[in-house]
Amino acid sequence: MAYTEELKNLIKVVEKTRPERVETKRMGGGFPPMSLEERADILKYHPDFKEEGRREIKIGPSKGYRIPNEMVDLLEARSRVDPDAIDLSQIDYETDVLIIGGGGAGTAAALLAQEHGAKVIIANKLRHGDSNTIMAEGGIQAASKLEKDSPAYHYLDTIGGGHFKNDPELLFTLVTEAPDVIQWLEDLGTMLYKFPDGRLETLPLAGFCRKRGHTAGDTTGMEIMRTIRDEARNRPDDITVLEFSPAVELILNEQGHCAGVVLYNMETEEYFIAKAKAVIMATGGCGRLHIQGFMTTNHYGATADGLVLCYRVGVGLRFLHTVQYHPTGIIFPEQIEGALVTEKFRGAGANVVNIDGEQFVYEREPRDVESSAIIRECMERGKGVPTPIGRLGVWLDSPMIDILLGEGTVKRQFPGKVNQFERYGIDISKEPMLIYPTLHYQNGGLEYKFSGETSVPGLFVAGEVGGGVHGENRLFGNSLLDVLVFGRIAGTNAATYAQEKAKEGKLTLEHVKAYHKQLEEAGIVTDRVAPMLLPDYTDPKVRERQLTAHYVGTLR
Amino acid sequence: MSSTETKNETATEEIAAEIKGKLIPIYIMGHKYEVPETLTIMKAMEYAGYKFIRGCGCRDGKCGACSTVYRKPGDYHIYNALACQTQVEPEMYLTQIPFYPANRAIYNYEELTPVPEEIFKLYPELFRCVACNACTKICPKDIPVMDVVSYLKQGNITKAAELSFDCIQCGLCASRCMGELPQYHIFQLARRIYGGKIAPKAKHLAEAVIVIKDGKYDEMLHELMNTDEKELRKIYEERELEPEITGEDWRPKDRKFLLEVES
Structure with missing residues (x-):
């Protein structure tokens, strides 16, 4: 048109x-840039400031935290499975490191975990690589031109953009690992835009004081994703890829360590038990929740699954009151x-x-x-x-x-x-x-440390599902950087954890039962189930005709 | 606020039902459905009642999940589309091809040398190309697929890498290939050889990695990490901005957070 x-x-x-x-x-x-006062003033037009758009979570580790209604709806929902109906003695997959989500963070984690001696499974909800990473257009930030730039300027720009709320430790890690990530990409054969002498082209981008955005045309994320995915495919003896098999629940063991997941094959509608010594949550963002009815740039699979799963085992949330x-x-x-x-x-x-x-x-x-x-x-x-x-x-x-x-x-x-x-x-x-x-990015997410660890031993976080490094507002080109920096770290540390710290123990889903109990005690009566897995765009008229009485499958 | 605001903010046009427009007939795998004429194929299928597991990805033309082929009445051509990017047409007969099996060679990237023989060895079927050009015709990204194959046969990895850069690896080329080539896997290999082993390395990057890994900036950073918000705001506001239209030779006047490394 x-x-x-x-x-x-x-x-x-x-x-x-x-x-x-x-x-x-x-x-x-x-047109002149705004002062910090002017910026603060204009933010009242931002959807984050619409009070009716959010409410307090009634249960769980971040009880009382006011975040968008659409997220609370998912947190105040029941499991997709009946924990009593699942036989945890029947192990279908077993591995050292199990990664939920094979976008940029998950795939980077898989490569590094493998290099540190781990056997790896990547469980993807859709195809391997289906993610917001492939959709990132513009670039990836790193202070690679030290004659005019430094990690300190990268730090300043990022924290200014994040309203000075960013987690300093995470941010330190982000900016100091950045050039290394670019070199890693270069060494893996990513076609970054360069001048004829090999000098990287860098662009001036919003919120940055230096031209620091490395690019591969306007399909930078796709070029990165297809390169690292290709490399993962070169290591099939150690990296197993499952597709159309999202995780629907985390499994703990009797020591309280994360010890696996319940996987769901969306096509055959079967549930499988995957046991692991360490789990990395890398499910990405939440754009498909269409917060406040906004249209979104996000991938079809961006439904905040990881938030739900980790919240149920006790991982707290932060910076989710802001959405980009x-x-x-x-x-x-x-x-x-x-x-x-x-x-x-x-x-x-x-x-x-x-x-x-x-x-x-x-x-x-x-x-x-x-x-x-x-x-x-x-x-x-x-x-x-x-x-x-x-x-x-x-x-x-x-x-x-x-x-x-x-x-x-x-x-x-x-x-x-x-x-x-x-x-x-x-x-x-x-x-x-x-x-x-347009709804673009989940600024906040799960609490995690710069080592990728969470409050639950054996459970690691990487990428958009985590919160803290971007504070209240992520800047351009820091998301591709985030997924690769923290994906690599989580992969490395999860592999080490699997070898050195993981403890065997009886598997359990007691936490799911306890969560259901908390829901009831808080008076939350609902037939909502989570994770959502996929958004529903069915025409309401069609839905009215979908009269099957007891369908308990994937989607209805 | 105004009613217009409400309109913009319920703008999840993904919910296909919101969209009005004349209904037209389309045939999804042979079954006739009436759908609004303004929809993309993807939204039309959702409107018709399909719920995607396969065949839907980024919904933005970038990921290659929703490859679709279709015919029009009275026309022998096979047309291609990405379902998320292409508007429906009356009487189109369509099917998605969400997956197509293709041979992918496993290789040790580190040990590869930047010579075409490496590609020939991993993908000998490259020479089974009969130059029918069906791959080029079906490519939804308008990549000259057959030309890329030809460049590779001639040993021109650089040209093949550049020309195939827009590939989203949907696999339609492989589905049409008489020589049974997995073009998109071969091109991926070519691009990685070019990107990592032919294109000149960035010297400034290698230097930056060493200096930063060495911890040279740690003190400066720790100082910032321990600066209170008020002072941090001041430093932030006062930082010098690199002008948009400058060359690589621009240098800042304020060198507060720089170390003396000139490359």
């Missing part, structure tokens, strides 16, 4: 103000609504402008600030651009990039996005994109 006549006319307004904005940009000018809305999600054409438009467009010079073709925000503010400014422009100031079905967005003026950096830059830097819009007859090197904030 190409732009309608109405939108084409509105684009003319943008074209009219463009030459002057390009000129200003060339001179190094433009990416400022630039596609709002037209509606077929690809919610999809991400990387920050790199703004980094490369594209302005964000309203219906009058005016700038109203500096385009490199941190994500929460940028999103809030866009929401205010559309909802409070009435300067949004209406789409044919009556939604509001603002323009991201991508054609500026070719004017500023040379004809063909958009096509070279953003081949994926160019291709995606081309299908609908829109040439983003000539026409701006219509955007609105």
